[in-house]
Amino acid sequence: MDKRNQSIITDFFLLGFGNLHNFKILVFTLFLIVHIMALTANLMVIVLVGVTQSLHSPMYFFLSQLSLSESLFTTNIVPNMLWLILAGGGKVSIGRCISQLYLLGVPTIAQCLLLAAMSFDRYVAICRPLHYVITMTFSHQLQMVTTCWLLGFILAFLVYIYLSKLKFCGLNTxxxxxxxIAPLIQLSCSSTSAVELFIAVVSFPVLLTPFMFITVTYISIIQTILKIPSITGRQKAFSTCSSHLIIVCMYYGTLSAIYIFPPKDNSIHLNKGLSVLYTLVTPLLNPLIYSLRNQDIRGAILKYVPSLSL
Structure with a gap:
């Protein structure tokens, strides 16, 4: 049937997780607990970096921005997800749907670029230590972070403009x-070639370029570390990079599984599972990985919450 002959729709119906029957309260409670833990952990990192003098370094400044992006990301998605679980699905206006996608895109783009900035920081610290103080001044850090967030706002807004021009008719589920973005494009009854082309053009510098940059910098970092004569020195250098490398693998792994190599249509449950991992679990694991593996952050936590040392 020609979509152009169908009536224009003004809202979508999000199915959520379908009919969970007797499990929806259990799933709701579990997801709510994880969300609160993720939000608390990320906000704790932001506050600790802000108030602890020993954490006033480029690595922790970038980490606090990473936690900020995670907080914005999960706050945009999870509350509505929890409501859908209890309601068994629900309507959302097209304008609100596209706005949610915009607010999803901003921290996603910023986080990709922030991970690249963090790898550059580790590269300079290990491969160019004599230039570190000059290269990673606070003004340079601020410029890098500002660029990451500005690109996030600008590129996501351009996608928002393209999507807001689309017309939707017929199916709204x-x-x-x-x-x-994929279901929005599929449900559109107007031409989507322009927005698809723009997204493809934007994806390369936003997703692939930072990943390639991180890969190249870590090849240099590993080569430099292997040249360190002492085993203790090598272990210390590896420990400063391992947390960041784990987060990069987790983030790009889930991002690639959802958007670059998505499951087929008959694997919608797998797609939802990966999305839960991406939107709920990863924001919790990121600050925990840094907190549990980093002596400075553990020390700051124990300083302000001494009861945790018991």
Missing amino acids: INHFYCD
């Missing part, structure tokens, strides 16, 4: 728990 989205089998997901948040508004993602």
Whole structure:
């Protein structure tokens, strides 16, 4: 049937997780606990970096920005997801749906670029230590972070402009728990070639370029570390990079599984599972990985919450 002959729709129906029957309270409670833990952990990192003098270094400044992006990301998705679980699905206006996608895109783009900035910081610290103080001044850090966030706002807003021009008619059901770009394009009854082309053009500098940059910098970092004569020196150098490398692998792994190599249509449950991992679990694991593996952050936590040392 020609979509142009169908009536224009003004809202979508998000199916969420379908009919959970007797498990929806259990799933709601579990997701709510994880969300609160993730939000608390990320806000704790932001506050600790801000108030602890020993954490006033480029690495922790970038980490606090990473936690900020995670907080914005999960706050945009999870509350509505929890409501959908209890309601068994629900309507959302097209404008609100596209706005949610915009607010999803900003921290996603910023986080990709922030991970690249963090790898550059580790590269200079290990491969060019004599230039570190000159290269990683606070003004340079601020410029890098500002660029990451500005690109996030600008590029996501351009996608928002393209999507807001689309018309939707006929089917209005989205089998997901948040508004993602793929179902929006599929449900559109107007030409989507322009927005698809723009997204493809934007994806390369936003996703692939930072990943390639991180890969190249870590090749140099590993080569430099292997040249360190002492085993203790090598272990210390590896420990400063391992947390960041783990987060890069987790982030790009889930991002690639959802958007670059998505499951087929008959694997919608797998797609939702990966999305839960991406939107709920990863924001919790990121600050925990840094907190548990980093002596400075553990020390700051124990300084302000001494009861945790018991």
